Amino acid sequence: MNEQEKFQPQIESIETSKIPSKDKIPSKEEYLKQALENLQITSRTARGVVDVSASKDKNREMQDINEQEAANRATANFKEVIEQLYKQRNRQFENPEELQTFVEDIARHINKAITKEGILIRTHDSDKYPYTKVKDLPKEMRQFYEEFFVRLQNPTEDPEKLAGWVEYRINLTDHFFADGCSKTAKAISSWILMRYGHRLPQYRSREELYQHAPTQIRGTNPEVNQKEFELWMKYYKSLFKSPESEKTLEYTNGEEMLLALSPVFKRRYTHDGDLMLGCRYGCEFCYYRWISASKDYIGTGKLKRLATPEQMVEFLKNSKLFLPKDILILGARGDASMYPQEVIQFLSLLEKDPYFKENIILALHRGPASETMKKALLKYPNFRFGTTITPKAYELKWTKIKEEAQIAGLKRLLEAGIDPDRISIEIGPLNSENIDEGIKTLKQLEKMGFKNVMVRGVAFGTFGVDRDKELKKMVDLGFIDPSILESPEKHEYYVVKNFLTPDAYRKLQEIVPKMKIHRHTYTYYREVWGVPIALNRDNKVRISELTIHSEDKVRETVEKYGLKPEKVSKRDDHYFIELPSGQVATEDIAMTIGAELESAVIFNNYRRTASLEDVKFYQKHSLFYLDPYLKNK
Numbered sequence: 026m027n028e029q030e031k032f033q034p035q036i037e038s039i040e041t042s043k044i045p046s047k048d049k050i051p052s053k054e055e056y057l058k059q060a061l062e063n064l065q066i067t068s069r070t071a072r073g074v075v076d077v078s079a080s081k082d083k084n085r086e087m088q089d090i091n092e093q094e095a096a097n098r099a100t101a102n103f104k105e106v107i108e109q110l111y112k113q114r115n116r117q118f119e120n121p122e123e124l125q126t127f128v129e130d131i132a133r134h135i136n137k138a139i140t141k142e143g144i145l146i147r148t149h150d151s152d153k154y155p156y157t158k159v160k161d162l163p164k165e166m167r168q169f170y171e172e173f174f175v176r177l178q179n180p181t182e183d184p185e186k187l188a189g190w191v192e193y194r195i196n197l198t199d200h201f202f203a204d205g206c207s208k209t210a211k212a213i214s215s216w217i218l219m220r221y222g223h224r225l226p227q228y229r230s231r232e233e234l235y236q237h238a239p240t241q242i243r244g245t246n247p248e249v250n251q252k253e254f255e256l257w258m259k260y261y262k263s264l265f266k267s268p269e270s271e272k273t274l275e276y277t278n279g280e281e282m283l284l285a286l287s288p289v290f291k292r293r294y295t296h297d298g299d300l301m302l303g304c305r306y307g308c309e310f311c312y313y314r315w316i317s318a319s320k321d322y323i324g325t326g327k328l329k330r331l332a333t334p335e336q337m338v339e340f341l342k343n344s345k346l347f348l349p350k351d352i353l354i355l356g357a358r359g360d361a362s363m364y365p366q367e368v369i370q371f372l373s374l375l376e377k378d379p380y381f382k383e384n385i386i387l388a389l390h391r392g393p394a395s396e397t398m399k400k401a402l403l404k405y406p407n408f409r410f411g412t413t414i415t416p417k418a419y420e421l422k423w424t425k426i427k428e429e430a431q432i433a434g435l436k437r438l439l440e441a442g443i444d445p446d447r448i449s450i451e452i453g454p455l456n457s458e459n460i461d462e463g464i465k466t467l468k469q470l471e472k473m474g475f476k477n478v479m480v481r482g483v484a485f486g487t488f489g490v491d492r493d494k495e496l497k498k499m500v501d502l503g504f505i506d507p508s509i510l511e512s513p514e515k516h517e518y519y520v521v522k523n524f525l526t527p528d529a530y531r532k533l534q535e536i537v538p539k540m541k542i543h544r545h546t547y548t549y550y551r552e553v554w555g556v557p558i559a560l561n562r563d564n565k566v567r568i569s570e571l572t573i574h575s576e577d578k579v580r581e582t583v584e585k586y587g588l589k590p591e592k593v594s595k596r597d598d599h600y601f602i603e604l605p606s607g608q609v610a611t612e613d614i615a616m617t618i619g620a621e622l623e624s625a626v627i628f629n630n631y632r633r634t635a636s637l638e639d640v641k642f643y644q645k646h647s648l649f650y651l652d653p654y655l656k657n658k
């Protein structure tokens with residue numbers, strides 16, 4: 026295939042829009058995923074903030090639990106409720122009272138172990154929000170359930186209008202319950218939409234939602250009330266539109282499709298994962314600016330949710346490629362500083378689950394290490410902080426992050442007693458423009474007590490964007506010397522990957538003799554963190570060591586991943602695996618098998634970048650748990 030052909034979109038494609046069109050009924054998993062996303066975006070409790078400011082008595086109504094516990098309970102309760110509502114989506118009611126009991130049972134479940142026993146209906150007026158006065162609540166509730174009951178029976182009712190009205194009444198205006206109104210309103214409106222086989226709204230932000238909330242108590246000024254309700258409904262209906270980019274996106278290959286939609290998009294020495302795609306920093310040299318699936322989310326202010334912490338747990342537990350000692354990166358196609366509370370929430374979920382006892386979570390931050398990250402490192406032994414410092418980048422206006430702030434953040438972590446080997450630092454990209462500053466930074470880190478650091482050369486790639494234009498930009502920025510483009514190493518989507526000559530590495534190492542400079546991440550992960558790694562890479566032996574397993578053991582391991590080897594041969598420093606024609610081991614699979622066996626495995630049929638067909642194979646054999654993220658199962 027010539028270079029140009031490599032970047033043509035493949036003709037075959039899997040239909041992948043995350044939210045199905047109106048004529049397709051979402052599956053239970055799709056409903057659950059969207060409902061949990063909405064919860065994460067709109068609920069402060071679910072994000073670890075317990076808000077008791079609505080009234081002075083609210084504090085007394087809450088259980089004595091910390092915010093993290095409240096967040097975990099809120100998410101778990103909400104998930105159970107949505108599952109229950111999905112089962113009961115066709116339920117009919119005899120009268121408004123029965124419907125009221127149903128809604129109130131849901132509210133109780135939402136608040137289980139969060140509010141005190143026996144607390145349900147709001148008994149205090151709010152000084153802060155324009156909620157219906159408590160004295161009027163019984164009348165308004167009666168009216169609400171009567172109207173709701175009638176509208177539920179109406180075959181011509183518009184589901185979006187009914188769901189929007191329910192949210193407006195239960196949460197924004199009447200605010201029926203002492204706590205959990207927003208969650209109950211979202212659960213009941215989701216139930217309405219599930220009854221109709223209609224997709225759920227996609228909330229964009231909590232702030233935007235409350236910008237469309239009423240400002241006056243309902244019933245006090247009918248004209249204003251009507252306008253405010255219309256404004257809310259217009260906003261609510263806008264939540265059902267798919268973002269343009271998702272409607273039109275075509276994927277160059279399977280890896281790009283996973284990059285756009287899946288919580289983890291590739292497995293090399295680590296699993297590259299994210300809860301959100303995107304980054305508001307928008308560094309000039311950011312690789313994800315040059316990929317169609319991510320370019321709208323780098324430096325634009327927009328972020329795209331890929332998974333909630335809970336969904337990530339579910340994804341990993343159901344993905345065969347995720348092994349008991351594997352590393353998961355957060356912030357692989359963005360920056361984990363975009364969602365610090367969710368990183369904590371995720372770590373807390375893992376801590377309670379013995380399934381993850383040996384896994385390492387590495388959160389990548391270009392943003393300086395925060396207090397939150399410091400606390401997380403102190404609390405969770407399997408957590409690691411990772412950062413990349415690009416020398417001189419702020420001065421040259423390539424990034425908004427100051428190097429001094431990054432170094433100051435690292436100092437704070439060390440002062441708190443955190444082992445420097447739990448902080449992974451990459452210096453780069455380096456080239457002739459910033460090598461002097463790079464040397465200064467390396468010396469500084471050595472002085473601070475770091476024993477290991479990674480140094481990266483230039484990486485530059487493209488997926489379906491104007492390659493020549495972007496290449497020129499990188500050359501103009503000084504990140505690429507045009508002569509290195511003659512390199513014989515061709516990559517499907519990198520023009521240049523981590524390029525610095527061996528001689529340059531040798532010279533840098535001589536400058537900081539007390540600190541080991543790692544050229545590749547694998548030596549760092551293996552030597553510093555003791556993680557089992559594959560000894561193969563790109564279908565070649567990368568680390569030559571004697572083979573130790575029987576051929577049968579290797580065959581058995583390969584078969585676990587859905588492949589059926591015709592022959593396995595033991596060689597001195599690798600196993601050679603022959604697959605039947607039509608079967609291919611991708612780099613994701615080869616590196617998982619290599620890591621599991623801690624050996625090198627080489628295949629007769631191999632593909633470095635997963636194709637769209639490979640993604641179907643991953644889904645079918647649960648290599649990655651993609652059911653909630655891709656359609657056409």
Ligand code: SF4
Nearest residue numbers: 304307308311359391
């Ligand atoms: S901080 Fe990282 S993810 Fe964010 S724009 Fe910069 S390079 Fe890209």
